[in-house]
Amino acid sequence: MQLIATFAVRLLRLALVMVCVAAVSFGLMMLSPIDPIDAYLGPQMAQVSPEQRDLIAERWGFNEPPVVQFGHWLGQLIQGDLGVSHVYNQPVSEVIGQRFKRSIVLLGSAWLLTTLVGFALGVVAGAREGSLLDSIISTYAYLTASTPAFWLAMLLLLLFSVYLGWTPVCCAGPTGTLSQDVGLATRLHHLILPVMTLALVGIATITLHTRTRMIALMNSNIATHAFAQGASRWDIAWRHGIRHASLPALTLSLASLGELFGGSVLVEQVFAYPGLGEATVAAGLRSDVPLLLGIALFTALFVSVGNLLADTLYALIDPRMQKVTP
């Protein structure tokens, strides 16, 4: 019973967040100086008469007040219709579906790599504070923590694709090939650099937070007691450290799903990777309101689920977080 109540409250809160995200995104789009009809027509703008423009505006409902437009969109959303993207001339749900399939591979592998490597490095560095290994890992973490993802992406592109020629310069497959003809190896080959970029930057935060928690643990009464039992440093790191350090790492890694989405927008742009991030930029630049709102909603949902997962897992690791049922 209590479980259902908690679940219902969470769901209600999620719905509220969604509406807020949609309203804010919609408001921002209304304030955008880009005219959606101009953006849609592109270079053919000059060949279209004002009457035809009015026709398009009427068809898309642009001459109604913004609140009514938003109402329309919300009404459709409740029926499960996200509208049609005029940039891609496809239903928004289809665009998101296709793009997400590509992005999830990129985001998923980057996220997994970030979490695992970041955590491992943090544990190793924190277990031996002040050692040479710790200095190397910390230096790396501080450097990459202050590096913007897109800049690193350009550097990597320059090094590996231009100078060394090891990796392709762009896209999810060779240009001029249909996506269903691209083999798995080629796909992975095109993924390496974007994943590397996202992971290299993301690792730093997790490493630094894990390291701090590990150092705190190694100086705590728990560690002193374990030393008194004859435990070695690695024994303590393995048995106590991993449990304690996984708490901040988990929160960070699941909360960083949002950041990863943000980072992927820039990185997909640099690598011309046809994922959700690239679609976001296209939708923004060409005032494709339905698509942008759809992506915003989808991202918000994704991040919220991530946070929900973190909340749930936290209680599993730290028994003190569990609600006491009398």
Next chain:
Amino acid sequence: MLTIEHLTLQLPYYAPWWRRRWAEVLSDVSLELHPGEVHAVVGASGAGKSLLAHALLGLLPEPKRQTGRLTFHRQVLTAARQRQLRGRELALIPQSLDALDPLVRSQRQVSWAANRAGDARANAWQAAGQALTHYQLDERSKQAFPHELSGGMARRVLVAMAHVSHAQLIIADEPSVGLDPQQRDRVLDALAALARQGKAVLLITHDLRHALPIAQRVTLMRQGRCVETAFASAFQGDGDTLATDYAQALWQALPDNHFGVTPTAQAQNVA
């Protein structure tokens, strides 16, 4: 079993302008622990009792300056030997309950202690279960997390962790602090039982009254120095057989005795 001769310990502190100075926290401490005995070290806070415990186990962080001689079973107890014997021959019952890992169930923690003392994993788990039963913790407490245990139960988990190590020397740092009389007696009885098995128990406490019923010898410490080592039997009546004024004054100041402030005690307070 363990002999401490002229142990002096200095720890650094920093004066203005990052000048490192050394504070003498233990000066010329000499003690002798015998198997089968509970030896109480009594002193006010800041007397250096816990530091003594940590120095015996080699748990103090660098930098430190330590002189004097520690001998365990007739062999010099060097830092390397301390590392080797910790958890196997030397065990610590820590002062603070947050020495228990809050994320680990009690039986698992005890089994880790057994594992660290050299038991194989499967044996360690069994030994942990037996030790916890021995200290009257039921199945539910064995599978409980430390925050679900009462202070007395958590304290007994700590004693069980020392018990499974089969150590010959057990250093109990304020094991009775913060417990109600019944729980306190249970923990102290457990220590006395360990001594009856032929182990040496170093009982660190600030309360002379709690130490006397189970201790054979009592050492009074004050500001890093040993004031006096006496048999527990000397603390009776007016304490006339006690050698030093400080010991006599402390004994007479207890509520059960005269609750008295003797001229010597006053003089010492002024000093």
